[in-house]
Amino acid sequence: MLGAMDKRVSEEGMKVSCTHFQCAAGAFTYLRDHFPHSYSVDMSHQILSLNINLMLGQAQECLLEKSMLDNRKSFLVARISAQVVDYYKEACRALENSETASLLGKIQKDWKKLVQMKIYYFAAVAHVIYFQSALDKLNEAIKLAKGQPETVQEALRFTMDVIGGKYNSAKKDNDFIYHEAVPALDTLQSVKGAPLVKALPVNPTDPAVTGPDIFAKLVPMAAHEASSLYSEEKAKLLRDVMAKIEAKNEVLDQFMDSMQLDPETVDNLDMYNHIPPVLMEKCAALSVRPDTVRNLVQSMQVLSGVFTDVEASLKEIRALLEEDEAQEQKLQELLGRVPPAPGSPPGLAEVSKECSKYLELHEKASFTNTELHRAMNLHLGNLRLLGGPLEQVRAALPSPSLSEDDKQVLQNLKRILAKVQEMRDQRVSLEQQLREMIQKDDITSSLVTADRSEMKVGPGTALPADQIGRAVQQHLYPALTVTHCTPGCHLYPALRPTEPSVPCARWNTTVQTLVASYEAYEDLMKKCQEGKDFYTDLEGKVAKLLERARAACQASEAQRQQLLERRGFGSCGRGLGALGGAPSPTPSPLRPPLQGLDALWKELQEAQERDARQRSIAIARCYSMKNRHQDIMPYDRNRVVLRSGKDDYINASRVEDLSPYCPALIATQAPLLGTAADFWLMIYEQKVSVVVMLVSEQELDKKVLRYFPSERGQPVAQGPLTVVLTSLRVTPTHVERMLTLQYRDQSLKRTVAHLQFTSWPELGLPDSKGSLLRFIQEVHGHYLHQRPLHTPVVVHCSSGVGRTGAFCLLYAAVQEVEAGNGIPELAQLVRRMRQQRKHMLQEKLHLKFCFEAVLLHAEQVLLRHGVGGPSLAKPPSSQDPQDLVLGGDVPISSIQATIAKLSIKPGGPTGPRAGLGAGTATAPPPLAPQRDEEQEEEEAEEGAIAAGGSRAGQLCRGTEGQHCRGWASLTPEAFSLDASLKGKQRMNKQNFLQAQPGEGLRGPRPSDDPLSMLDPLWTLNKA
Known part of the structure; x- marks a missing residue:
């Protein structure tokens, strides 16, 4: 139809x-x-x-x-x-x-x-x-x-x-x-x-298809009653089972809460073996920007250079003003108060006022600059780590160290936790099956077709869901077993509630620190640029002020000369310097003028480029994986050659002929993960006894590999060599380690002194010049104790050129001053070093620091010999501690002239004291200005340490010649019992039996010795 x-x-x-x-x-x-x-x-x-x-x-x-x-x-x-x-x-x-x-x-x-x-x-x-x-x-x-x-x-x-x-x-x-x-x-x-x-x-x-059943409601009342009773029995069974399940779940939850163990963190040891995704993103971002760290370092170097130039210019202006004030004071003492000339220029007052303003700005910016350097030193190592291989990043992340017992307990706990979770899942599954079976169990259809006499449902009626209900109740009993067998686990020390979170917290903190360092890079670059802009502007203003100060001082000096000539003092000499009286307490500037240092640095850089074009680094280029920086590699002609390694290359250069009083040096980079064995092999083959490490503790394990053992008595294998730490001594400025080397199964062991100077950050200068000078004396003392003396000393920082070059320059200069040869030409030494290893002494700031440190050591040598001068005594001022120790800013030319007059010529007929006496015979008595106690104590301490260090230095120089050559020959290879080789008469039995006249037991006894009357054979004559 x-x-x-x-x-x-x-x-x-x-x-x-x-x-x-x-x-x-x-x-x-x-x-x-x-x-x-x-x-x-x-x-x-x-x-x-x-x-x-x-x-x-x-x-x-x-x-x-x-x-x-x-x-x-x-x-x-x-x-x-x-x-x-x-x-x-x-x-x-x-x-x-x-x-x-x-x-x-x-x-x-x-x-x-x-x-x-x-x-x-x-x-x-x-x-x-x-x-x-x-x-x-x-x-x-x-x-x-x-x-x-x-x-x-x-x-x-x-x-x-x-x-x-x-x-x-x-x-x-x-x-x-x-x-x-x-x-x-x-x-x-x-x-x-x-x-x-x-x-x-x-x-x-x-x-x-057919629609609802129109006969569905045609159910007898008795069937309805029986069905209702049956539903009530089902509901009673469900309530009973659910009550038991909830009770057991509550007991189990309370027990697990008391354990305070998160199943996700118990089995998270694999987390420590992988780099987290957020850190992997930062590493990937830095991998496409390989010049990140270099750009940051260069920006900070430029900022440090401009900062140093501004500070030097301000010091020079202040020195000029103080010098002019001292000259004016001398004039008033000589002539009385002199009224200013009518046409005298008011330029000095304005210069002094502007200088004070610029000094205040410089002091405020200096604090910001220091904080910026500190922040950069904090993040630089992390940035290098993020930009390096992923293996190093993974190794830098902390991981928990568990013993075998800890691992066994952890495995048992993981197994129990897995069983608990499995039991919970099974319980939920059985509960769901019970609910579904009870819901589907409908006996209405069977009751309708059954006889009325069979419609009987009561408390004893068997339900199809009873089987699953019994299964659920049986499943609840294993929870008691778990709660009884587990409590012993959480009492184990490795699994206490507080301890599993410690490595996880350290791991998270390290990851967050690395991420923060990456995010701070842009801010650091921005702050560096702002600092450069500020100091560039300030430098221009200070340079103009310096020119005005010089012109004003010259005008003031001309006026004083005219006044002296009018008063009849013209024949006494030009200027107030020849008028006698107390010398000026204010010395000249500490270093050459700014333009002089810049010109010197530029000349050294140009000379380095000319010398580098004449030398080859072809061999080093073939081993790029063994170079920490691809622009710092040894020259082929003086590189250290390994004789027994897999290949003969190591990034190390011999630095020689700096001074006859300085040992041969080997400048090298800090060992990498794959070159630590080569480093120790070089130490063994070159017979090195002293290793100098110029790396701070903050750089270790972040940028520089800890290539030496840290636990005493625990041998560490480095290729064919075994290294053992025998002793450790920690001082405020350095760490002294005594290590033993053993090659394979040989019984012969060698001792190596490992000296780590910890007070020199990667970007910056040591805490004080005195601490570095004392460390150099310590290194030289260890060198003098070794046999033989012609073996080299290994020096390294992270790159092997920056701090390493400054240390080598100071080492050679200090030994020259100790030998009495005066202050050497530091520029010539720098060029000589760079001819043997490129980029030695990387920063202009290091060159200025070396000039100041050599000056400080020269003053200490003069004080040690009882020689004083105006430059060594000055009134206290508000300068930093380094300036107080240095004694003021003196030009390099003035220092060299003073030391040339007071120098100690080696091998001279008068000896050291005669040279000093001749130089100081006409010297005026030094002033004794007031000094604060802290400055006096510091100078006294440095003088005492320098004097103690000089005695070690004089040990070889006092017997220079045959004695030193004899010590140098005391090696196992050169030792021989053949007396004819030394030009000495061989002693035999006749020499003892035939005494020479006036010698032996029959010789005359000295009258001034009261013990000479004793019989030397009295023990044999007692009988």
């Missing part, structure tokens, strides 16, 4: 009608196949088959109409129409059955006539190509359509027009054009139908 009611005027309507007819055919098919035919005459096989074929024919008609609307191919339309004919022929056979005819009565003839009309009609459609056959069948259909509605008649007339027109056109074409014989219908190929529809199966119990 639904299919017949549908209006098939659209594609969607045709589809819906087709579906309805197919579902109807499916329903009739279900009735025919599943129910007996005896229920009713309507259920007979012939009637149901008739209905099925009618429904399928109607569905096929829908597809035929859609195919014709879609202009499908003619043979496809013909096949579909032929199939409609087949369905209707089957229906017609069912109608012709006598049983069906008797059942249908009068309506049977009408149905048969309609079906036959459709047969002929659709046969005409199928034979539309066979025009004669189609025309014949259409005529039959028109005959059978008498009495049908007007719509049917109109459809037949339209079809006749189409088929008749086609037939007439084809007949005329054949009669007048083709003259072909018309074939008979039986000789043509028959059209086979194409079944495109089928009966859709129907499930009468499906609510979606």
Whole structure:
């Protein structure tokens, strides 16, 4: 009925009608196949088959109409129409059955006539190509359509027009054009139908098909009561089981809370073996910017250079003003108070006022500069670490160290925690299964069909869910076992609640520090640029002020000269320097003028570039992985060659001929992870006894590898060598380690003194010059104790050129001063070092520091010999402690001139004291200005240490010549019992038996010795 009611005027309507007819055919098919035919005459096989074929024919008609609307191919339309004919022929056979005819009565003839009309009609459609056959069948259909509605008649007339027109056109074409014989219908190929529809199966119990069950509420009251009692039993079982589960869960949660162990953190040891993603991102960002650290260091170096230049200029201006004030005071003491000349310029007052303003600005900016350097030193090592290999980053992250017992307890705890989690999961699964089974367990259907006497449900009724309930209750007992066996684990020290968080906190802190260092890079660069801009502007202003100060001082000096000449003092000499009286307490500036130092540094840089072009580093370029910096490599001609390693290369250079009183030096970089074995092999092959390490503790394990053992008595293997720490001594400025080296299985061991100077940061200067000078004396003392004396001393910092170059320069200069040769030409020593290793003494600030340190040592030498001078005594001022120790700012030319007069010539006829006496015979008595106690104590301490260090230095110089050469020859290789090689007479038995005249026991006894009267053989004459 639904299919017949549908209006098939659209594609969607045709589809819906087709579906309805197919579902109807499916329903009739279900009735025919599943129910007996005896229920009713309507259920007979012939009637149901008739209905099925009618429904399928109607569905096929829908597809035929859609195919014709879609202009499908003619043979496809013909096949579909032929199939409609087949369905209707089957229906017609069912109608012709006598049983069906008797059942249908009068309506049977009408149905048969309609079906036959459709047969002929659709046969005409199928034979539309066979025009004669189609025309014949259409005529039959028109005959059978008498009495049908007007719509049917109109459809037949339209079809006749189409088929008749086609037939007439084809007949005329054949009669007048083709003259072909018309074939008979039986000789043509028959059209086979194409079944495109089928009966859709129907499930009468499906609510979606049949709708709600109208008999669902027809349940007896007794069944309802029994079902309610059964539901209450199910609910009671569920409540009982859930109460037990919640109680056990609460006990287990309390116990796990008392353990204070997070399962995610107990088994997180693998976390320490991997780099976190946030840190990996920072490493990747720095890997594409390899010049990050170098740019930061260069920016800070430029800032330090400008800062130093401004400070030097301000000191020079202040020195000029103090000098002018002292000269003015001398003039007033000589002539009394002199009124200023009418035309005297007021420039000095203005210069002094501006100088005070600039000094105040400089002091405020100095604090910011110091903080910036401290922040940079803090982050620089982290930035280098992030920009280096990932293995070093992973090694820098802290990781917990567990013993075998700790690991065993940890494994047991992890296993128990895994069991607890598994037990919880199983408990949740069983609970869910119990709920689902109770929900699905409905006995209403069985109660309806059961006898009324069997509808008994009570407390003793067996439920299907009882089995799962018992399984849940049995599953609750292992929780007690877990809580009884686990408490011993958390008492173990390695697994206390506070201790697992310690390595995790350290790990997180380290990661956050590295990330913060990366994020602070841009801020540091910005602050560096702001500092450079500020000091560049201040430098220009201070330079102009310095020129004004010089001009004003010259004008003031000219006025004083004119005044002296008018007062009759012109013949006493020019200036107040020849007038006698107390010398000026204010010395000249500490170092050469700013332009002089800049010019000297520029000259050294240009000389280095010229020398580097004449030398080759081809071998070093072949071992780029063994170089810490690709622009710091040894020259081929003086590099240290390894004789027994896998290859002969190490980034180390021999630095020699700096001074005859300075030992040969080896400048090298700090060992890398893959070059530590090569470093110790070089120590062994070169017979080195002293190693100087200029690295602070902050750099260790971050930038510089800890290549030496840190625990006493624990051997550390470095390639073929075994290194053992035998003693350790820590001082405020350095650490002294005594190490022993043993090559493979050899019994011979060597002792190496490892001296680490910890007060010199990577970017900056040592805490004080005195501490570095004392450290140099300590190094030289260890060198003098070694045998032989011609073995080199190894010196290294991180790169092997910056602090290493400054140390080598000071070492050679100090030994020259100790030898009495005066202050050497530091610029020549720097150039000589750079000819043997490029970039030695990297910064101009280091060169200035070396000048000041050599001056301090020269003053200490003069004080040690009892020589004083104006430059060594000055009133207290508000300078920093280093300036107080230095005794003021003195030009290098003045220092050299003073030391040349007071120098100690080695090998001279008068000796050291004679030289000093001659130099100080005409020296005026030094002033004794007031000094604060702190300054006096510091100078006294430095003088005492310097004097003690000088005695070690004089040990070799006092017996220079044969004695030193004899000590140097005391080596196992040069030792021999052959006396003829030394030019001495060999002693034998006759020498002892034949005493020389006046010697031996028969010789005369000295009269001034009261013990000479004793018998030397009195022990033999007692008997």
